[in-house]
Amino acid sequence: MGTVTDVTDVTAPSLEVAGLAFAYPDGHQALFGVDFTLARGERVALLGPNGAGKTTLVLHLNGILTAGAGTVKVAGLPVGRQHMAEIRRRVGIVFQDPDDQLFMPTVREDVAFGPAAAGLKGAELEARVDRALERVGMAEFKARPPHHLSFGQRRRVAVATVLAMEPEILVLDEPSSNLDPASRRELADILRSLDVTVLMVTHDLPYALELCPRSLILSEGVIAADGRTGELLADDELMRAHRLELPFGFDPRSVTMGA
Amino acid sequence: MGAGHTHKLYRHGHSPVHALPPHTKLTAVFAFVVVVVSTPREAVWAFALYAALLGTVAYAARVPASFLLKRLLIEVPFVAFAVLMPFVAQGERVDVLGMSLSVNGLWGAWNVLAKGTLGVAASVLLAATTELRELLLGLQRLGLPPLLVQIASFMIRYGDVITDEMRRMRIARESRGFEARGVRHWGVLAKSAGALFIRSYERGERVHLAMISRGYAGSMPVIDEVTASRAQWSYALTLPCAALVVCLLGWAL
Amino acid sequence: MHVPDGFINAPVSAAAGVVAAGAVAVSLRGARRELDERTAPLAGLVAAFIFAVQMLNFPVAAGTSGHLLGGALAAILVGPYTGVLCVSVVLLMQGILFADGGLTALGVNITVMAVVTTVVAYAVFRGLVKVLPKKRPSITVSAFAAAVLSVPAAAAAFTLVYAVGGTTDVPIGQVLTAMVGVHVLIGIGEATITALTVGAVIAVRPDLVYGARGLTAPLKLRVNGELVDAPAAEPEPAPVAARSPRKLLLAGLATSLVLAGFVSFYASASPDGLEKVAADKGIDAKAEDHATADSPLADYGVEGVTNARLSGGLAGVIGVGVTVVAGTGVFWAVRKRRTNETSPASTSDIPENV
Numbered sequence: 001m002g003t004v005t006d007v008t009d010v011t012a013p014s015l016e017v018a019g020l021a022f023a024y025p026d027g028h029q030a031l032f033g034v035d036f037t038l039a040r041g042e043r044v045a046l047l048g049p050n051g052a053g054k055t056t057l058v059l060h061l062n063g064i065l066t067a068g069a070g071t072v073k074v075a076g077l078p079v080g081r082q083h084m085a086e087i088r089r090r091v092g093i094v095f096q097d098p099d100d101q102l103f104m105p106t107v108r109e110d111v112a113f114g115p116a117a118a119g120l121k122g123a124e125l126e127a128r129v130d131r132a133l134e135r136v137g138m139a140e141f142k143a144r145p146p147h148h149l150s151f152g153q154r155r156r157v158a159v160a161t162v163l164a165m166e167p168e169i170l171v172l173d174e175p176s177s178n179l180d181p182a183s184r185r186e187l188a189d190i191l192r193s194l195d196v197t198v199l200m201v202t203h204d205l206p207y208a209l210e211l212c213p214r215s216l217i218l219s220e221g222v223i224a225a226d227g228r229t230g231e232l233l234a235d236d237e238l239m240r241a242h243r244l245e246l247p248f249g250f251d252p253r254s255v256t257m258g259a
Numbered sequence: 260m261g262a263g264h265t266h267k268l269y270r271h272g273h274s275p276v277h278a279l280p281p282h283t284k285l286t287a288v289f290a291f292v293v294v295v296v297s298t299p300r301e302a303v304w305a306f307a308l309y310a311a312l313l314g315t316v317a318y319a320a321r322v323p324a325s326f327l328l329k330r331l332l333i334e335v336p337f338v339a340f341a342v343l344m345p346f347v348a349q350g351e352r353v354d355v356l357g358m359s360l361s362v363n364g365l366w367g368a369w370n371v372l373a374k375g376t377l378g379v380a381a382s383v384l385l386a387a388t389t390e391l392r393e394l395l396l397g398l399q400r401l402g403l404p405p406l407l408v409q410i411a412s413f414m415i416r417y418g419d420v421i422t423d424e425m426r427r428m429r430i431a432r433e434s435r436g437f438e439a440r441g442v443r444h445w446g447v448l449a450k451s452a453g454a455l456f457i458r459s460y461e462r463g464e465r466v467h468l469a470m471i472s473r474g475y476a477g478s479m480p481v482i483d484e485v486t487a488s489r490a491q492w493s494y495a496l497t498l499p500c501a502a503l504v505v506c507l508l509g510w511a512l
Numbered sequence: 513m514h515v516p517d518g519f520i521n522a523p524v525s526a527a528a529g530v531v532a533a534g535a536v537a538v539s540l541r542g543a544r545r546e547l548d549e550r551t552a553p554l555a556g557l558v559a560a561f562i563f564a565v566q567m568l569n570f571p572v573a574a575g576t577s578g579h580l581l582g583g584a585l586a587a588i589l590v591g592p593y594t595g596v597l598c599v600s601v602v603l604l605m606q607g608i609l610f611a612d613g614g615l616t617a618l619g620v621n622i623t624v625m626a627v628v629t630t631v632v633a634y635a636v637f638r639g640l641v642k643v644l645p646k647k648r649p650s651i652t653v654s655a656f657a658a659a660v661l662s663v664p665a666a667a668a669a670f671t672l673v674y675a676v677g678g679t680t681d682v683p684i685g686q687v688l689t690a691m692v693g694v695h696v697l698i699g700i701g702e703a704t705i706t707a708l709t710v711g712a713v714i715a716v717r718p719d720l721v722y723g724a725r726g727l728t729a730p731l732k733l734r735v736n737g738e739l740v741d742a743p744a745a746e747p748e749p750a751p752v753a754a755r756s757p758r759k760l761l762l763a764g765l766a767t768s769l770v771l772a773g774f775v776s777f778y779a780s781a782s783p784d785g786l787e788k789v790a791a792d793k794g795i796d797a798k799a800e801d802h803a804t805a806d807s808p809l810a811d812y813g814v815e816g817v818t819n820a821r822l823s824g825g826l827a828g829v830i831g832v833g834v835t836v837v838a839g840t841g842v843f844w845a846v847r848k849r850r851t852n853e854t855s856p857a858s859t860s861d862i863p864e865n866v
Binding site: 059062085089092093099101104105106109112146162 | 395417
């Protein structure tokens with residue numbers, strides 16, 4: 001990591017995406033030139049209908065997919081083959097299905113996986129695991145196997161697995177899906193308490209409004225709108241144009257935002 | 260499939276046998292079974308001694324006899340086979356209750372039954388006193404290739420997830436009034452199996468993405484290492500050593 | 513289910529252990545070459561699938577039901593290397609966790625059920641796919657043939673092992689006949705399910721059927737509205753299908769020859785066959801077992817030992833023949849065909865220019 005730290009620029013934004021285009025090998029083009037920038041410490045929602053290319057975009061952020069055109073920079077470091085390990089440490093992705101994310105036999109080993117892969121050992125590793133689990137309130141489940149946990153608990157552990165790597169930016173893919181209201185609120189509290197940059201990919205609009213002051217709308221492979229979440233959600237025409245619908249009875253204008 | 264942490268055969272406990280490091284137990288059980296298999300079948304008393312040895316281990320591990328006996332049922336198909344051996348084997352024959360039985364076959368049946376039962380009992384004791392996770396660590400420690408340990412570990416982690424998916428698919432089929440009754444329904448079941456494969460494979464791909472997202476580059480980071488003291492080794496190896504003595508006596512007498 | 517301890521004598525069990533270890537080592541390398549660092553999660557999930565699908569009951573008739581053994585299915589879906597690994601891991605876990613199959617018999621179980629089944633199935637499948645017209649029904653037919661042959665091949669392999677290291681004398685010739693006979697019946701069930709399952713997968717995700725990769729169309733990429741040849745953006749598994757089975761087949765041939773050598777020297781032993789059938793694989797088709805269990809056994813009269821030796825030797829030869837010659841023959845045909853084709857639709861065509 002020593003060689004790459006000089007590339008890191010503390011003043012650089014957490015994430016810079018410029019002109020990103022990508023087509024899958026089957027010919028299906030998902031991204032048509034995506035541009036946006038996230039400042040350090042921001043919490044931003046990425047909204048968009050199904051099939052807008054949200055997941056494809058996420059997979060570019062840590063180099064699992066590599067752009068056909070355009071660039072992605074994480075804290076000034078371009079995503080590319082030569083810095084892949086460092087990029088993957090900096091960009092923590094929480095996938096939609098916690099069962100995919102929690103692949104180790106116990107919670108502890110799962111949270112330790114990332115830091116251990118980065119070379120951490122012994123007491124330092126243990127401390128890192130404890131800290132990450134405490135931040136999501138799952139410390140007492142350390143020795144349990146993941147599939148003995150409830151869905152909400154599993155999602156929190158999934159967040160911990162990523163936090164343990166002390167990422168520059170936390171990317172969450174549909175964090176609120178399949179959560180009951182209490183788990184949803186608990187997760188929101190956890191996310192609010194973190195001081196990392198958060199990019200939350202979702203079509204849960206109230207959740208976006210609750211947590212993210214700023215939102216991006218990804219539609220047909222480009223950023224169609226970028227602004228304050230409350231204003232975007234209140235723009236009926238914009239919402240309709242991009243197949244975004246608020247839940248029945250929900251009026252973003254009536255919500256006073258805490259965040 | 261057993262769960263990730265515990266499994267069907269595992270019995271939670273804090274006995275000295277539970278506390279032994281997994282690789283010592285694996286070694287002990289394997290050595291014991293090898294010794295048993297190498298014992299001449301004519302030394303009937305030797306097998307009784309082996310059974311007594313296992314009984315002692317079961318007592319030390321606080322595994323109740325009923326538990327052990329119930330698990331031995333897995334052997335039943337082979338009992339059926341063993342029963343047939345005296346009828347089909349060749350060589351000298353003897354009349355028992357009016358049936359002509361092969362002496363060789365009788366010995367063969369005894370051989371398979373005795374050794375098979377002891378083998379199963381030893382494995383059951385191992386499984387009853389060792390957590391799954393530990394078994395995997397033990398196997399890794401004993402030099403099973405890490406890739407194989409990883410595959411086994413993923414199989415165990417996702418065995419339940421996939422069995423559960425299969426169960427949900429069955430419920431979905433039955434909810435729509437389908438019940439497989441015969442060969443003509445195989446197509447539907449096979450479609451489920453096909454769908455299950457696709458789901459499993461795609462999950463494998465997603466798991467892989469999740470892994471590389473956290474810095475996986477082909478080898479699992481070592482998080483836990485099991486170690487055993489000399490005392491633990493000698494405690495574990497008491498079983499096969501005692502068995503070896505019996506075996507040597509069996510050959511000598 | 514699986515061979516227990518004490519069934520096969522210690523030296524032969526050890527030898528089978530060595531064979532199994534060798535085959536697993538070759539498969540580990542092969543799988544790594546194909547799947548690189550995706551091996552562990554993918555093979556692990558496929559092993560979990562095999563494990564789960566063995567619990568899926570296929571009703572036969574009158575309350576009996578069978579289930580898939582999965583060796584052929586694994587071979588066709590994920591290729592011979594990964595297939596061997598998956599089935600081996602399933603067997604290993606069954607032995608250690610469920611006491612299903614003896615620890616000393618693990619080598620025998622892996623050699624027979626993981627290696628022979630998978631390799632034979634894959635060789636037959638791949639061979640037929642190459643020879644038959646490139647259409648979906650050919651895949652189904654090939655899958656059926658592969659599975660139907662793989663099961664008796666495993667039975668023959670087991671009989672061979674028993675002929676060499678069985679612990680009781682039973683006439684081996686009849687055993688072989690009975691074993692193979694009964695397993696052909698079981699094989700038909702296995703083959704039907706396998707073919708249907710492969711058909712179901714290929715209808716939805718043809719790209720996931722390893723053995724049929726040659727049938728997918730070449731990929732294109734649209735960059736700013738223009739179609740260009742696809743550079744594989746995601747790591748494509750390196751295609752080694754064309755070479756892989758041959759290597760495994762050679763290994764299998766060598767093993768079989770070694771075993772056959774033993775047979776000619778020792779061909780004295782062996783019982784089981786049938787009941788082994790009933791006991792081991794027989795769970796899968798109780799109906800068939802019981803139907804056939806009596807008739808061949810009735811012939812097991814008091815035959816002369818010399819006669820048994822002779823038939824034992826013959827059995828060895830026949831066994832090797834069944835297992836290997838079929839596979840090699842098919843392969844020879846395939847290779848001949850391949851060399852004639854300028855653009856073989858093999859997996860090696862899939863662009864790999866990352």
